[in-house]
Amino acid sequence: MTIICLLCAVVAFALFGLSTDQHHQQRLGSRLPPERKRAFRRAAWLAVAVCLVLAFAAQGAIYGAIFWLGALSFGAATVFLFLNLVPAGRFMRPASADQPTKSASADEPRSLK
Amino acid sequence: MSKSFRQSQSFLHTWSGLILGWMLFVIFVAGTVAFWREGLNRWMRPELDRIEQPYTVLAGAQRFLERKAPDAKSWFIAMPSERSPGAQVFWQPQPKPGKEQGRRGRRDNQSLIGADGTPTVARETRGGEFFYRFHFDLHYMPIIWARWLVGVAAMAMLIAILSGIVTHKKIFRDFFTLRRGKGQRSWLDGHNATAVLSLPFHLMITYTGLVTLMAMLMPWAVVANYTDQEKLFDRLFPHVEERERSGTAAPLVDIASVVRDAERRFGAPAGQIQVQEPGDAAALITVGRSQSSMLSSRAPSLTYSGVDGKLIWQSPLPGGASETAGAMIGLHSARFAGYGLRWLYFLCGVGGCLMVASGLVLWTVKRREKLPDPARPHLGFRVVEWLNVAVVAGFPFGIAAMLWANRLLPLTMKDRAQWEIHALFLAWALALCLATVLRAARAWAALLGATGALLAAIPVYNIAATERGLHATLAQGDFVLAGIDIALLVFGLAFLATARRVASHRPAPRRSRRREAAVPEAIAALEPAE
Numbered sequence: 001m002t003i004i005c006l007l008c009a010v011v012a013f014a015l016f017g018l019s020t021d022q023h024h025q026q027r028l029g030s031r032l033p034p035e036r037k038r039a040f041r042r043a044a045w046l047a048v049a050v051c052l053v054l055a056f057a058a059q060g061a062i063y064g065a066i067f068w069l070g071a072l073s074f075g076a077a078t079v080f081l082f083l084n085l086v087p088a089g090r091f092m093r094p095a096s097a098d099q100p101t102k103s104a105s106a107d108e109p110r111s112l113k
Numbered sequence: 114m115s116k117s118f119r120q121s122q123s124f125l126h127t128w129s130g131l132i133l134g135w136m137l138f139v140i141f142v143a144g145t146v147a148f149w150r151e152g153l154n155r156w157m158r159p160e161l162d163r164i165e166q167p168y169t170v171l172a173g174a175q176r177f178l179e180r181k182a183p184d185a186k187s188w189f190i191a192m193p194s195e196r197s198p199g200a201q202v203f204w205q206p207q208p209k210p211g212k213e214q215g216r217r218g219r220r221d222n223q224s225l226i227g228a229d230g231t232p233t234v235a236r237e238t239r240g241g242e243f244f245y246r247f248h249f250d251l252h253y254m255p256i257i258w259a260r261w262l263v264g265v266a267a268m269a270m271l272i273a274i275l276s277g278i279v280t281h282k283k284i285f286r287d288f289f290t291l292r293r294g295k296g297q298r299s300w301l302d303g304h305n306a307t308a309v310l311s312l313p314f315h316l317m318i319t320y321t322g323l324v325t326l327m328a329m330l331m332p333w334a335v336v337a338n339y340t341d342q343e344k345l346f347d348r349l350f351p352h353v354e355e356r357e358r359s360g361t362a363a364p365l366v367d368i369a370s371v372v373r374d375a376e377r378r379f380g381a382p383a384g385q386i387q388v389q390e391p392g393d394a395a396a397l398i399t400v401g402r403s404q405s406s407m408l409s410s411r412a413p414s415l416t417y418s419g420v421d422g423k424l425i426w427q428s429p430l431p432g433g434a435s436e437t438a439g440a441m442i443g444l445h446s447a448r449f450a451g452y453g454l455r456w457l458y459f460l461c462g463v464g465g466c467l468m469v470a471s472g473l474v475l476w477t478v479k480r481r482e483k484l485p486d487p488a489r490p491h492l493g494f495r496v497v498e499w500l501n502v503a504v505v506a507g508f509p510f511g512i513a514a515m516l517w518a519n520r521l522l523p524l525t526m527k528d529r530a531q532w533e534i535h536a537l538f539l540a541w542a543l544a545l546c547l548a549t550v551l552r553a554a555r556a557w558a559a560l561l562g563a564t565g566a567l568l569a570a571i572p573v574y575n576i577a578a579t580e581r582g583l584h585a586t587l588a589q590g591d592f593v594l595a596g597i598d599i600a601l602l603v604f605g606l607a608f609l610a611t612a613r614r615v616a617s618h619r620p621a622p623r624r625s626r627r628r629e630a631a632v633p634e635a636i637a638a639l640e641p642a643e
Binding site for chain 2: 002016017020022023026051062063066069070071072075076077079080083084107
């Protein structure tokens with residue numbers, strides 16, 4: 001149960017991470033339409049909630065809350081390190097033809113934000 | 114939110130973080146290490162076997178104390194468990210009339226009972242206790258000063274965290290962003306990431322850390338309600354009324370049977386055991402519940418008659434305020450945490466160390482760009498850079514030296530435990546000298562590299578020269594000791610890798626002033642503040 005809870009936290013933050021324009025583009029190789037972004041975010045929040053339930057089930061009411069926050073930190077850190085340090089492309093879908101032009105322009109709007 | 118508010122917060126964040134930042138770093142590192150206090154207590158005494166049968170050890174402790182201090186005023190026994198190196202016992206002799214009773218001399222009145230129930234002949238060391246005490250008592254200075262310093266540093270930390278959230282308000286939106294190899298941007302991203310990834314932990318640990326010192330930092334509630342310190346103490350830590358020694362000798366019951374009964378009533382393991390007036394008809398045995406079994410650090414206790422082993426007193430339920438304080442202190446020290454949660458605490462602590470360190474470095478990175486003449490920076494800049502090297506690289510170097518001293522100092526050396534600690538500070542002083550004579554980049558690389566090599570070599574030495582090498586501990590399923598060795602290896606390699614990157618780093622050519630001025634105002638204002 002503890003392990004599932006940790007995995008759930010990782011999934012939650014993976015969804016959060018993939019709902020950012022830049023990482024979505026890099027990892028999944030396609031632009032992120034707004035509706036899909038919303039769906040990703042919703043699923044991520046759901047996973048956070050499920051993680052809370054699992055944490056309480058695994059560790060009881062007192063330690064569950066502490067463990068939940070710990071698990072979320074763990075999930076966030078894991079996904080953060082993965083998204084930023086593991087080179088993209090290895091896990092990417094076969095790139096579409098217009099891929100290079102897109103990724104080249106991906107940085108530009110970001111730096112203006 | 115108005116811009117000027119954010120700017121004022123930015124100012125607050127920068128300076129509250131900087132001024133006591135080096136001390137915060139040291140406190141954070143020592144505190145993080147102290148999450149493995151019990152593990153280190155065992156790791157630093159590799160001669161000792163793991164405890165398989167706590168009650169055998171407890172019986173051994175009773176036999177030892179009955180022989181060694183039959184007419185003491187009281188005995189204290191830390192209930193052994195498989196996490197502890199043995200049963201730590203100490204005793205308090207009968208007070209001599211007209212002589213002030215102090216905590217001095219405690220060192221001669223203590224012993225460690227090992228797994229076979231006899232006093233151990235382990236190397237003299239403070240073990241993990243050093244890191245625990247150091248993170249709020251510091252060293253080489255009166256405790257009260259140290260605690261004030263630590264308290265002020267913790268308050269500065271809380272200010273820095275809160276103002277940091279305001280300053281870097283983009284941290285939540287840019288949660289997953291790490292721009293690599295981009296100088297100041299990368300440092301800022303790294304600082305934000307380590308801060309925000311375990312933000313709940315940072316807030317919790319800083320706030321509850323202040324709670325542990327609250328009676329000292331804000332004594333007014335106590336002063337207003339209690340004229341007598343003793344009364345306050347009785348209220349906070351209720352205990353059975355002390356008894357006069359009757360003078361009639363009576364054998365003490367088997368402590369183990371009393372502890373078994375107490376554990377049944379607690380429904381949890383026992384922690385501290387105190388015996389008052391052993392060997393007398395008035396003897397009392399008090400058993401406290403283990404702090405590892407509950408969140409609150411204020412554990413309930415039961416008192417038994419030492420002659421027939423009957424329960425005669427139990428601690429009242431704590432009041433709301435006391436329970437809250439106890440829970441917060443418990444949350445801080447994580448004694449309740451099993452290994453899974455303990456690892457999370459530790460990793461969050463490491464994140465905190467990196468946050469403080471990157472914040473300190475960021476201060477110099479940000480200002481280096483703007484220096485009028487980078488070859489000759491002004492005094493303030495030089496001092497900060499110097500302290501950064503000396504503390505951020507120097508303190509881990511000192512810890513590595515201390516761990517080696519634990520392994521290498523001759524076992525019969527006088528004051529050996531103290532010399533282990535001196536080794537830490539001598540190495541740290543050496544780091545300070547290096548930071549003074551070398552250029553900053555060279556000093557960083559040299560110190561980080563040396564720390565990495567020292568840390569990574571310890572597990573190798575353990576395999577070669579002790580019975581608790583990685584192969585042995587893994588084979589025995591002793592994952593605490595194995596985990597410490599593996600962690601040392603990982604940290605050693607990480608330090609080496611960092612040192613390599615620092616050594617091969619070539620500062621990017623300075624951006625020309627003209628280009629910088631050309632950046633439109635609007636964009637500059639939207640960049641993350643710091």
